[in-house]
Amino acid sequence: MPRGQKSKLRAREKRRKARGETQSLSDAQATAAEKGESPSPSSPVLGNTPLSSPAAGSSQKPQRALPSTTAAAAASCTTSDRGAKSQGQENAGSSEASSSTESSSNDPVTREVGMLIYFLLEKYKNKEPIRKAAMLKAVNKKNKKHFPEILKRTSHQLELTFGLHLKEVNPSGQSYTVVSQLDLNDDGSLRGDSECPKNGLLMPLLAMIFLEGNCATEEDIWEFLNILGIYDGRRHLIFGDPRKLITQDLVQEKYLVYQQVYNSDPPRYEFLWGPKAHAEISKMKVLEFLAKVNETVPSAFPFHYEEALRDQEERARARAAARPGVKPSDAKPHS
Amino acid sequence: MHSSTRKAAAIMTDVHRRFLQLLMTHGVLEEWEIKRLQKHCYKVHDCNATVEKLEDFINNINSVLESLYIEIKKGVTEDDGRPIYALVNLATTPISKMATDFAENELDLFRKALDLIMDSETGFASSTNILNLVDQLKGKKMRKKEAEQVLQKFAQNKWLIEKEGEFTLHGRAILEMEQYIRETYPDSVKICNICHSLLIQGQSCETCGIRMHLPCVAKYFKSNSEPRCPHCNDYWPHEIPEVFDPEKEREAGISKSNRRSLRSRQH
Numbered sequence: 001m002p003r004g005q006k007s008k009l010r011a012r013e014k015r016r017k018a019r020g021e022t023q024s025l026s027d028a029q030a031t032a033a034e035k036g037e038s039p040s041p042s043s044p045v046l047g048n049t050p051l052s053s054p055a056a057g058s059s060q061k062p063q064r065a066l067p068s069t070t071a072a073a074a075a076s077c078t079t080s081d082r083g084a085k086s087q088g089q090e091n092a093g094s095s096e097a098s099s100s101t102e103s104s105s106n107d108p109v110t111r112e113v114g115m116l117i118y119f120l121l122e123k124y125k126n127k128e129p130i131r132k133a134a135m136l137k138a139v140n141k142k143n144k145k146h147f148p149e150i151l152k153r154t155s156h157q158l159e160l161t162f163g164l165h166l167k168e169v170n171p172s173g174q175s176y177t178v179v180s181q182l183d184l185n186d187d188g189s190l191r192g193d194s195e196c197p198k199n200g201l202l203m204p205l206l207a208m209i210f211l212e213g214n215c216a217t218e219e220d221i222w223e224f225l226n227i228l229g230i231y232d233g234r235r236h237l238i239f240g241d242p243r244k245l246i247t248q249d250l251v252q253e254k255y256l257v258y259q260q261v262y263n264s265d266p267p268r269y270e271f272l273w274g275p276k277a278h279a280e281i282s283k284m285k286v287l288e289f290l291a292k293v294n295e296t297v298p299s300a301f302p303f304h305y306e307e308a309l310r311d312q313e314e315r316a317r318a319r320a321a322a323r324p325g326v327k328p329s330d331a332k333p334h335s
Numbered sequence: 336m337h338s339s340t341r342k343a344a345a346i347m348t349d350v351h352r353r354f355l356q357l358l359m360t361h362g363v364l365e366e367w368e369i370k371r372l373q374k375h376c377y378k379v380h381d382c383n384a385t386v387e388k389l390e391d392f393i394n395n396i397n398s399v400l401e402s403l404y405i406e407i408k409k410g411v412t413e414d415d416g417r418p419i420y421a422l423v424n425l426a427t428t429p430i431s432k433m434a435t436d437f438a439e440n441e442l443d444l445f446r447k448a449l450d451l452i453m454d455s456e457t458g459f460a461s462s463t464n465i466l467n468l469v470d471q472l473k474g475k476k477m478r479k480k481e482a483e484q485v486l487q488k489f490a491q492n493k494w495l496i497e498k499e500g501e502f503t504l505h506g507r508a509i510l511e512m513e514q515y516i517r518e519t520y521p522d523s524v525k526i527c528n529i530c531h532s533l534l535i536q537g538q539s540c541e542t543c544g545i546r547m548h549l550p551c552v553a554k555y556f557k558s559n560s561e562p563r564c565p566h567c568n569d570y571w572p573h574e575i576p577e578v579f580d581p582e583k584e585r586e587a588g589i590s591k592s593n594r595r596s597l598r599s600r601q602h
Contacts, residue, residue: 110402110403111404113403114402114403114404114405114424115404115424117403117405118403118404118405118424121359121422124356124359124360125359125360125362126436156340157340157343157403160340160343160344160347161343161347161352161355161399161400161403162352162355162356162359163349163352163353163355163356164352164356180356181352182349182352182353182356
């Protein structure tokens with residue numbers, strides 16, 4: 001007499017429970033088995049309920065000592081290292097989460113952080129915006145009250161580990177997007193923040209120009225530099241000859257454009273971003289710099305924040321279209 | 336500060352971050368691609384540093400990802416033994432992962448295809464059999480013609496592989512779904528006798544029924560003129576494939592491109 005569906009399901013639950021006790025993910029799995037839902041970011045409709053039976057036509061397979069197969073698998077998993085191997089064909093034991101020595105990994109908030117991070121990584125990959133409601137849904141019901149803490153830690157980990165930033169798209173806080181802080185640029189000419197003195201000055205200059213509507217007069221620039229203790233004609237300890245630096249060096253390197261104001265008599269001059277600045281540094285990055293300096297957030301400059309977001313979208317679109325092998329239809333977000 | 340954040344702060348540099356971002360963007364990469372990616376990240380951020388050995392580089396990153404239940408996982412394609420890498424989430428079931436890319440009825444089509452694959456002897460499900468289940472799908476009604484397109488989408492996104500009208504799981508899907516499959520199909524899951532990992536495609540002994548992955552067969556029986564089943568010692572009746580050799584692969588690629596350029600010159 002073949003086993004009924006119910007007893008099969010019960011046996012499956014029992015096996016899963018037994019396995020769950022030996023894994024550090026035991027909490028998640030036990031609660032999932034109890035509640036009948038799984039700790040996953042999918043909506044309930046899509047569901048993760050295990051399929052109750054194989055498709056029609058399957059014969060009653062011998063139990064094949066399944067416990068021993070799982071035991072063998074578990075044994076090979078525990079003896080194998082996690083992570084990549086240069087030899088061999090073992091999948092690093094996927095059923096073993098970790099023999100983690102970190103107590104924080106069993107704390108439910110940490111687990112939710114992991115869940116939410118992966119959810120956001122997927123959104124980043126697809127270049128999709130994220131609704132706050134969707135993030136809330138991604139978190140297990142019983143941990144929802146910890147959501148602000150979870151979100152804060154997720155955001156922090158996202159930056160620290162992945163160099164990604166979770167940003168509000170609009171100040172109302174209902175829509176977010178994930179962007180790279182690394183300014184993915186394939187020409188390899190991206191520079192770090194403080195690699196050479198020039199850059200120490202470049203960022204403030206670009207920020208100033210951006211604030212002034214992408215074009216700043218020479219008078220404004222000098223007024224600004226004076227605040228920083230840099231004066232026209234006076235040699236600076238770090239920057240040397242400031243006039244030469246901003247009107248020649250940085251111009252030659254294409255970070256700045258120094259041009260005469262149209263029809264000005266006597267001639268006056270203005271500064272704009274150079275092509276290399278446009279290529280390497282995003283408006284968002286500059287705005288972040290400004291925000292940091294002023295101890296506030298980018299969205300505190302709403303007008304420029306909008307512009308920076310637009311700039312970001314265009315860059316993302318350009319990047320997606322420029323990827324080799326990507327068909328134009330693939331660059332469009334899925335509806 | 337949590338110990339996990341301390342570790343991340345100590346290990347992660349922009350080299351690692353860019354690596355993770357690009358790996359995430361690509362989904363799954365072969366070994367030569369991931370090596371190239373690693374070099375690229377070094378070049379962009381830290382061109383003076385020596386490129387760390389890939390295995391150590393990945394292990395370092397994984398030690399940081401551990402507390403997030405995320406891992407850079409290495410696997411091997413079942414048909415020709417190529418090493419592949421993907422960023423996987425160990426805490427959730429993978430069908431929900433696909434949920435960001437696919438609609439409800441498409442996900443259900445995938446589940447149906449997976450059912451058939453798991454049930455089959457060969458690890459392959461025919462396109463016809465999958466399409467016949469179209470009426471049973473959850474969500475919006477799907478026509479067979481649409482379903483064909485969806486199956487192609489699965490293949491393009493590296494969840495399924497198509498071979499002569501039949502579908503099986505892509506190496507990437509196996510990497511991400513091994514745990515899910517073991518839990519969901521405990522009665523029909525097949526395991527390789529050599530590496531003890533999940534087996535979808537492979538060879539089996541006709542006498543005792545044990546199974547082995549093609550790359551596992553290749554390694555186990557390498558330069559063995561009389562291959563015998565490791566379990567029952569009976570003669571192994573199948574053709575022994577060759578062990579995957581990345582060097583030969585590259586040479587083949589170069590000669591292929593030479594031939595292509597010759598052809599274009601002939602025009």
